[in-house]
Amino acid sequence: MTALAARGLAARALAARALAARALAARALAARALAAALFASGLLAALPARAGEIAVIVKTVNSTFWQNVQKGAETAMKGVQGHSLTFQGPAAESAIADQVNMVENAVNRRVAGIVLAPSDPDALVPAVKKAWEARIPVVILDSGLAKSAEPYYQAFLATDNRKAGELAARALIARTGPEGKIAVMSYVAGTGSEVGRVGGFTDYVKAHSKLQIVGPYYSQSQMATALNQTADVLAAHPDLKGLFGANEPTAIGMGRAVKQAGRADRIAAVGFDGNQDLQDFVKDGTLAAIVVQGSFRMGELGVATVAKVLAKQKVDKFIDTGVVLVTKENIGTDEAKNVLY
Numbered sequence: 001m002t003a004l005a006a007r008g009l010a011a012r013a014l015a016a017r018a019l020a021a022r023a024l025a026a027r028a029l030a031a032r033a034l035a036a037a038l039f040a041s042g043l044l045a046a047l048p049a050r051a052g053e054i055a056v057i058v059k060t061v062n063s064t065f066w067q068n069v070q071k072g073a074e075t076a077m078k079g080v081q082g083h084s085l086t087f088q089g090p091a092a093e094s095a096i097a098d099q100v101n102m103v104e105n106a107v108n109r110r111v112a113g114i115v116l117a118p119s120d121p122d123a124l125v126p127a128v129k130k131a132w133e134a135r136i137p138v139v140i141l142d143s144g145l146a147k148s149a150e151p152y153y154q155a156f157l158a159t160d161n162r163k164a165g166e167l168a169a170r171a172l173i174a175r176t177g178p179e180g181k182i183a184v185m186s187y188v189a190g191t192g193s194e195v196g197r198v199g200g201f202t203d204y205v206k207a208h209s210k211l212q213i214v215g216p217y218y219s220q221s222q223m224a225t226a227l228n229q230t231a232d233v234l235a236a237h238p239d240l241k242g243l244f245g246a247n248e249p250t251a252i253g254m255g256r257a258v259k260q261a262g263r264a265d266r267i268a269a270v271g272f273d274g275n276q277d278l279q280d281f282v283k284d285g286t287l288a289a290i291v292v293q294g295s296f297r298m299g300e301l302g303v304a305t306v307a308k309v310l311a312k313q314k315v316d317k318f319i320d321t322g323v324v325l326v327t328k329e330n331i332g333t334d335e336a337k338n339v340l341y
Helices: 003-041 064-077 096-108 125-133 147-152 161-176 192-208 223-236 248-261 276-284 295-310
Strands: 052-057 083-088 113-116 138-141 155-158 181-186 212-218 242-245 268-272 289-293 318-320 323-326
Touching (some): 052 064, 052 096, 083 295, 096 113, 113 295, 125 138, 125 147, 138 295, 161 192, 161 268, 161 289, 161 323, 181 192, 181 223, 192 212, 212 223, 223 242, 223 248
Parallel strands (some): 052 113, 155 318, 181 212, 268 289
């Protein structure tokens, strides 16, 4: 073969390779465009599910409420094939930036699905949107996100916090009567569950009694902070007739303050959630009642729901996980035992 023929052959081979590369790039571009179109049109459900990690990310790991959610999640995984479970949360509910990072990290490592209990209704929206853009299904637990986030998650499982707050208000009014002064000991201002729960409580009190409300005071879900705040409220208001502690650590701190002040026989106190400390307060009369969420059921249904989404099954957008009012009279019943932890 002459040098000229050899150069011609090499040139044709190079041109063929370039043409093949352009064709491959065009096919890849078309595939991406098709995937985007399927995603935008809601037809992505036709694509096969991706096996892998289901990441459960809660408000904090340092709470028996969320630890009970973990037990429910682990129980649900026994019926889920082809996926593994991870469970994490910040050291405190107020560590919102840490939780945002956890969600973003889960998206970056391409988990199969996310179950999230957001600590802030707005701060978590961009991270949940990233999951949606990455085609990772998200199920929200306990506290809602801003309305703008509704397209980005598949289901919201929670206590109807407004109704739960109203239930707590009815229980307190039944014990204080319709007149006097009560205090609201809350946790993290602006959290979706806090807005509904405390809002439902205060609105019911205002509509159905003449009780004066002191507060709310925000413990940042720190028991010691709630204890000190409640002690200060009791000292500043010796005529106080009632207290509402709006979540687990806040209610525990509130109960301890009431007990230390020796005023359990003069103040009606209603707490929220149902760990052993709060059960003991109900049994000894420190608390008149506790409104208890189905935390185990929340974790169990959260994982089961995201597994259904991954299996291309239809799920409801909102699922109410329910509450039970627990008092000294019914604490030993099956209904109470099913939610206490």
